[in-house]
Amino acid sequence: MQVQSYFSSLDSLDGELATLNLGPTHPATHGIFQNVLKMDGEKIVHAEPTIGYIHRAFEKLAERRPYNQITPITDRLNYCSSPINNMGWHMTVEKLIKTELPKRVEYLRVIIMELARIADHLVCNSVIAVDTGAMTGFLYVFQWREFIYEIYEEICGARLTTNIGRIGGFERPFNETVWRKINHLLKELPNGLKEFETLVMRNRIFMDRTQGIGVISKEDAIAWSLSGPMARASGIKRDVRKDFPYLCYAD
Incomplete structure (x- = not known):
């Protein structure tokens, strides 16, 4: 007492x-x-x-460059998912010049963008574990991010800043090695995520430091213009790929 x-x-x-x-x-x-x-x-x-500690004047750098030479600059907007930045820029220019893409190019773009999205989310979730004292789980997940980087490397020769794709098309088709690695990823990644979930969700330190901490209400998420997984975690049923489909997402 x-x-x-x-x-x-x-x-x-x-x-x-x-x-x-x-x-x-x-x-x-x-x-x-x-x-x-x-x-x-x-x-x-x-x-x-x-903010602004890594400001590099991207817009100024792009002012005097041809459209295709701006693609490598977009890599640096978010190096965890460079292909998405590349494709976003290409789609912007294509809309400006009113270019239609072959269906095959749309599918290749969506595949590489979804790989980039997976790699990005793997890092985001596993780094939270690192910052809260659950380092081991990070290592289990990071190997799959590295595997996706190997797929990037097979497609374009780069791992981090990819400069992948071209305005109006795609620089080359995926070879057999790329398809084999993608199939392996689809087969084995769910097991890797289960291992990560087991390691993290049963880690008392991680749970004590995250459970009930930093909860964002649906109203606040809308007011602060949150998007993606953060918005959906707050109860907002919004996915741009479904609500405003682009490329071949409507298929």
Whole structure:
């Protein structure tokens, strides 16, 4: 009873908010931005983000380049899923010049974009485990990201910044090695994800540090224009690939 009374009295004290400088050198921010936080205990009550630490003037670099030479610049917009950036740029130019794609090109693009999406989500989910003390799960998942990079390399010769695809088409068809690796990925990745889930969801440290923390309501997700998995996790039934299909997603 004395211990409970002591902590109850601490909770009722009105103290000053603590200031926490998170980044740009904090391990969780990786040098890309700074966040000055006001903390009430472990609750964040105010945040002042500073972005631009990796600003590289992409738009300025693109001003005097032909359309095809801008593709390598788009690689750097998000190096975890470079092919999606490449395809987004190609689709923009194709819409501008009113070019129709062969159906085969649409399917090749969707395949490589979905591989990139998988690689990106693998990193996002496994890095959360690293930042919360569950390093082993990260290693189990990262091998599959590396396997996808091997597929990239077989297609275009690059692993990270791919410069893949071309405006109005695709530079080459997938060879037999690419199809074989894609089939292997589809067969084995579900087992790898089950291993990751087992390692992480049964990790007490990970669960204590994430369960019920940072929950975003549906209303806040809409107000803050969240998209993708974050929006769907907040209960928003929106997937652009289904709601506004492009390429061959409608098929």
